[in-house]
Amino acid sequence: TCLNINGRETGPGYPVYIVAEMSANHHHDFDQAVKIIKAAKKAGADAIKLQTYSPESMTLDVHSEFFKIEGTIWEGKNLYNLYREAYTPWEWQPKLKKIAEELQIDFFSTPFDPAAVDYLEKLDLPVYKIASFELVDLPLIERIAKTGKPVIMSTGMASLNEIDEAVKTYLKNGGNQIALLKCTSAYPTPPQEKNLRTIPPLAEIFNFPVGI
Numbered sequence: 116t117c118l119n120i121n122g123r124e125t126g127p128g129y130p131v132y133i134v135a136e137m138s139a140n141h142h143h144d145f146d147q148a149v150k151i152i153k154a155a156k157k158a159g160a161d162a163i164k165l166q167t168y169s170p171e172s173m174t175l176d177v178h179s180e181f182f183k184i185e186g187t188i189w190e191g192k193n194l195y196n197l198y199r200e201a202y203t204p205w206e207w208q209p210k211l212k213k214i215a216e217e218l219q220i221d222f223f224s225t226p227f228d229p230a231a232v233d234y235l236e237k238l239d240l241p242v243y244k245i246a247s248f249e250l251v252d253l254p255l256i257e258r259i260a261k262t263g264k265p266v267i268m269s270t271g272m273a274s275l276n277e278i279d280e281a282v283k284t285y286l287k288n289g290g291n292q293i294a295l296l297k298c299t300s301a302y303p304t305p306p307q308e309k310n311l312r313t314i315p316p317l318a319e320i321f322n323f324p325v326g327i
Contacts, residue, residue: 116323118265118294121221121241123161125294126324134267135160139201148207152215162221164244165208167231170198187302205234212238225249229258236262245281247271247300253284260285265292267326271300275320282321294324 117126125132135155141148155163174182176195184192208224215222225244226232232255235243243259247269250256259266266285270278282293297314311327318325 116293118242118267118292118324120162120265123221127318132162132326133160134162134164137163137165137203139166139203141203143200143204145207145210148203148211149214152211152218152220156218156220160220162223163211163215165203165211165222165224166227166246167205167208167224167235168198168202168227169205170195170202172228172230173198208235209238212240226255226259229255232258232262240264242267245269247273247298250281251277253280256281256284257288260288260290263289265294266290267294267296269296269298270317271298278317278321282323293321294326295321297325297327 117124117129118132119125120132123132135151135158137148137151137155140151152163170176174194178193182194184190184194184197189197212222221241223240223242223244224231224235225246226235227246227249232243242265243262245256245259245266245268250268250270250273256266268278268281268285273281278295282295285293295317297311297317299308299310301308314325314327
C-alpha cells in the first residue's frame, strides 16, 4: 500500500518522502517562517509542515499547578502561555502556502480540532498530519477522513489497540490512504528510547507505509 501526496507516490519501493517540521521555530516572526521554508527546500525536503491550533482550543488559561509543565525544557511554564508563544498565526498560513508552492515544496499542517480542519480545507492541502496526542481523538480523525485526503498518523504513546481504532475510524469514514509514523513523544528523545525496531512490525501488522 502506498500514499499519494500531491501526485508523488511514497511507500515501499519509492524514494523516502522527507517532511520538515516548522512547529514553533518561527518565534512569531513571519520572515523567519519564510526562511524556514526556504531552508527546508534547500536541504532537500519534500514538504514543510505547520501546526494549526489556537491556545484556546488546546487548554484553559489557568495557572494552577495542574496546568504547569514539569520535567521538560519548558519547566514551570503555564500551558496556555506556552501554546500562545508557540502557535502559528492562522492568517500567515495562506501566505506561507503560496510561498511554498512557488518554491515547489509541498505544504500541509496538523489540525488539532474540527475548526482547524474546516480552515485548512479552504487552503486545499494535499494531506493531513495527525499528532500523537490526537490519535485517540476519534471525532477529529472522523472529520479529517471525510475530507477524502490522505493522512499521516503519529503513534507516540499509543498502544496497538489505539492505533487500530484510529485506523479503523479513518477507513470507516471514507479515508483510504494512511502512513504511520513511529514516534517517541519525548523532546528531545534519548537515543536509547527511540525503539526503531518497532518499525517493521508496525508495517507488517497494519500493511501501511511506516516512517519516523
